Amino acid sequence: MAAPGLRRFAEKFDDELKFFKGWIDKPKAVGSIIPTSSVTARRMASIVDTASGLPVLEVGPGTGVITKAILRQGVKPSDLYTVEYSHDFVMHLRRNYPGVNVIEGDGFNLDEALGDMRDARFDCVVSGVPLLNFPIARRVAYLDGLLKRIPCGRPVVQITYGPKSPVPPGFGDYTVEHFHFILRNIPPTQLWLYRRAARN
Template structure:
């Protein structure tokens, strides 16, 4: 118990330092709660046979929840922008594919894996820090990498979807409002509609 508390405190300090260094790249001053991370990971279909893409991995709270859900580390591709977090993630999850790069430029980040499709995308990218047009483009490029009907789950701290509906080829669905997160978090799902 004491070790878990120490690890959590270390994680919060590391996250806070990341926020101080790059406030636009980090969405909150504390990491996502384990309750929120588990809910985000719950959208993954373990039977699909496809890997999972995580964007904005931070200190790895959501990464751990994805692995705890049953995703094999080698089937997890986690993209993180901050070099300090990347180093931490590679130490903490040595068997996972930790990729250093910009989640808004997946063509470059995933260039070693051309054509790879994912079961689902779990995103902790702080979308509210970016213009609406860039958020829409972000969702569109992410959804190109998962089968129609499969979800991208996004965390946000605003009351509304950070990506407005009816602005592109995607649907928007509210997944959950989680009070046990600091600050309280909203979870949203984005999907390509299934073809009739």
């Protein structure tokens, strides 16, 4: 039987191979050649309010590094909905995260992907979709589709490898806030928060 440290290394290496294969097969759908670091994943998962009683939506989970961090934040598997475009990643997620609602679908068409859950309210959204691969108009429409599913004032957290917010301010009804710059990620990454202001 493999030692725990060796097993964790093997699992991490397996995830990186899957991610690299996904990047080779569909480079526009995968933002990096290796998965997000655990440090970045924990930062992203920290936005979850487990006391809200609402489920959490994750879009673009890849191999599930951030999924794992969300669950460790205290979210029950049955309260986590992940939408992933890659069939290979979907199969990987379903094997490794039993109980999580893993949906194979397009994050740019969430009404169709979520099906019966299209009108559900979520506490927040954790997004790993590589937005810089898409035109600004599609990015803004994507963000709007996320914000309408969460209460006003609650955040969408987005990872990006560029220096600026992938959804620029001034294109819609949302605020933009820099959350973190994380050097301990390959490549170094920026996290951004988007909210819709609470109505008076």
